[in-house]
Amino acid sequence: MSHDVYQQLKALNIELPPVAVPAAAYVPFAQTGKLVFLSGHIAKQDGKAWVGQLGLTMTTEEGKAAARAIAIDLMGTLHAACVAAGTDLNGVKRIVKVLSLVNSTASYTEQHLVTNGCSELLGQVFGPQVGAHARSAFGVAQLPMGACVEIELMAELA
Secondary structure: OOOOHHHHHHHOOOOOOOOOOOOOOOOOEEEEOOEEEEEEEEOEEOOEEOEOOEOOOEOHHHHHHHHHHHHHHHHHHHHHHHHHOOOOHHHEEEEEEEEEEEEEOOOOOOHHHHHHHHHHHHHHHHHHHHHOOEEEEEEEOOOHHHEOEEEEEEEEEO
């Protein structure tokens, strides 16, 4: 039997959230051809921006948890994008790229480890063939609403 994304989410006790309403002048996702581009999602805790700065008010492990939480939100948006395209998450051919922005001090250098929180969960949910992706992780001086992490995602549909 092939890999079922929804069975994997259930096994991990993950319930996908609905698509969040954009906070500014943009759409949650855009599709061109078989590629779907998801707008940046900020980390949230209790429905509000997860505020913090890595290297000052947050540890790498806390940042990694924030990035994992974003991965769940991204999958909720990706699910909606798939439904709009006439498929579901099992119709994702490949997670192509993840771009991560980490609100961090000038001396903080573990952005890549923070971003693993997202990358590792995507790999667990989609499996190694679909979930393995290219990635960039940047340290930035600030993010919208003081969020600790923001991540965007690009995927290819079958």
